[in-house]
Amino acid sequence: MAGGFWQRLDQTARNLLPFGSIVVAMLLTMVPLPLPGYSSVTPPLVLICLFYWVVHRPDLLRPLVVFALGVLHDLISGTPLGVTPLYLILTYWLLITQRRFFLGHSFGMLWIGFSLVALGAAAVQWVVFALMSAHLLDALPVLVQALFGVALFPLPTYVLQRLHRAYLS
Amino acid sequence: MKTRNNGSVVRIAAPFWGLLQRFYFPVLVLAAIALMMIGHVNIMAVEQARARVTDAFTPILNVMSRPAASVADMLEYMRQLIDLHDENDKLRQENARLRQWEQVALRLEAENRSLRSLLAFKADPPANVITARVVGDPGGAFVRTVVITAGARDGVLRGQAAMAGQGLVGRVVQVGEWSSRVLLITDLNARIPVVLETTRQRAMLAGDNSDHPTLLYVPANTPVTPGERVFTSGHGGLFPPGLPVGVVETGKDGQPRVVPMADLSRLEHLQIVDFGGSGGLAAEASQPGAMQ
Numbered sequence: 001m002a003g004g005f006w007q008r009l010d011q012t013a014r015n016l017l018p019f020g021s022i023v024v025a026m027l028l029t030m031v032p033l034p035l036p037g038y039s040s041v042t043p044p045l046v047l048i049c050l051f052y053w054v055v056h057r058p059d060l061l062r063p064l065v066v067f068a069l070g071v072l073h074d075l076i077s078g079t080p081l082g083v084t085p086l087y088l089i090l091t092y093w094l095l096i097t098q099r100r101f102f103l104g105h106s107f108g109m110l111w112i113g114f115s116l117v118a119l120g121a122a123a124v125q126w127v128v129f130a131l132m133s134a135h136l137l138d139a140l141p142v143l144v145q146a147l148f149g150v151a152l153f154p155l156p157t158y159v160l161q162r163l164h165r166a167y168l169s
Numbered sequence: 170m171k172t173r174n175n176g177s178v179v180r181i182a183a184p185f186w187g188l189l190q191r192f193y194f195p196v197l198v199l200a201a202i203a204l205m206m207i208g209h210v211n212i213m214a215v216e217q218a219r220a221r222v223t224d225a226f227t228p229i230l231n232v233m234s235r236p237a238a239s240v241a242d243m244l245e246y247m248r249q250l251i252d253l254h255d256e257n258d259k260l261r262q263e264n265a266r267l268r269q270w271e272q273v274a275l276r277l278e279a280e281n282r283s284l285r286s287l288l289a290f291k292a293d294p295p296a297n298v299i300t301a302r303v304v305g306d307p308g309g310a311f312v313r314t315v316v317i318t319a320g321a322r323d324g325v326l327r328g329q330a331a332m333a334g335q336g337l338v339g340r341v342v343q344v345g346e347w348s349s350r351v352l353l354i355t356d357l358n359a360r361i362p363v364v365l366e367t368t369r370q371r372a373m374l375a376g377d378n379s380d381h382p383t384l385l386y387v388p389a390n391t392p393v394t395p396g397e398r399v400f401t402s403g404h405g406g407l408f409p410p411g412l413p414v415g416v417v418e419t420g421k422d423g424q425p426r427v428v429p430m431a432d433l434s435r436l437e438h439l440q441i442v443d444f445g446g447s448g449g450l451a452a453e454a455s456q457p458g459a460m461q
Binding site: 039042079133142 | 193194197198200201202203204205207208215218219222223226229230233234237238241245303304305306307309310311312313314315316342343350357377378379380432434435436437
């Protein structure tokens, strides 16, 4: 009985990996780095993690959990409530319907897929903020942010792949 | 892996479950939009929730930001080693110049004191400052805020001014028990009443998410010379008057902009200015450099 309990606990802990990695990614993006202009173009690590887990293990990352993570992000980072859940859920929706397309293909295909997702998420953010402030805002920072994320994509993905293989296979 | 249930309850509930599954994402999208509405309507509750959650995560951010800070310190140290000689030379010259200024300042201070005694001038009480570490810079393309490690417990109140070294950096917008959030002057929502140094013209400093906020409501016939300094005016009662903010420059579009005195991209510690709400700041504290 005891063995079964510990085994289940172990499995549960492993299954929390996608959730945990997103929380860590979220906090990492909030660490202040003394680089000029960095804070406005922080790479969207959360989006990269979400992309990886929805493509590879959507069963361990429920949409409702993603929604809650988005709300948490908004509360900590001071962005208007609802913006992050909106673009995260839209990303999830898009990915879950196109999952087959991403799964069977090479890493290059995954990368191209992520660049489309990143640009889409940037566009959603821009539209929402522009509507909220009733201004045509400068779209350059969010665009640079998305491109930064695309350029950085292989690195976090490699780390996630290692974690995935070590704990969830 | 996902477990499959085959109980009768599940079989009966399956159509409903299917229906929910089908509209799962639209429902969540609508929920996100509803949250935006709630955020606009019920501001107090959302602020409360923000303060609580930020309080909960600040200790973690505090720990996480330390390695980053030490790496940055090390890089800074290396850089300083490289141009040690030049910097030493520059500082020597600056020191010589500042010594002259010191004499001037001492003479003026003495003169000022004697003149004030003649007028029976009532000086403002000196301001207290609360110093806190910046632990979170949530960034994002559209919001400019930082999270600091001082809150209601340390005496921080909503609306107080935040300074870094020599210049104003922002205003406290959210106070938790041991953490607070500062809205930087570059944020889209930041509006700060300021006064120009030479003309004493009032204006509004408005952030637009760029590094250099703009000056609004400057009359067309008022000369705004690049290089002149900008201070808080104290109008609106939010800030003490006379806090240095920045230096005027002419932007690419001809619009006057302000280059903040504090380097907003490398904030490590902030000073929250508590001027007792009495309005005004001690004259000696309002001079650049005196806040340290």
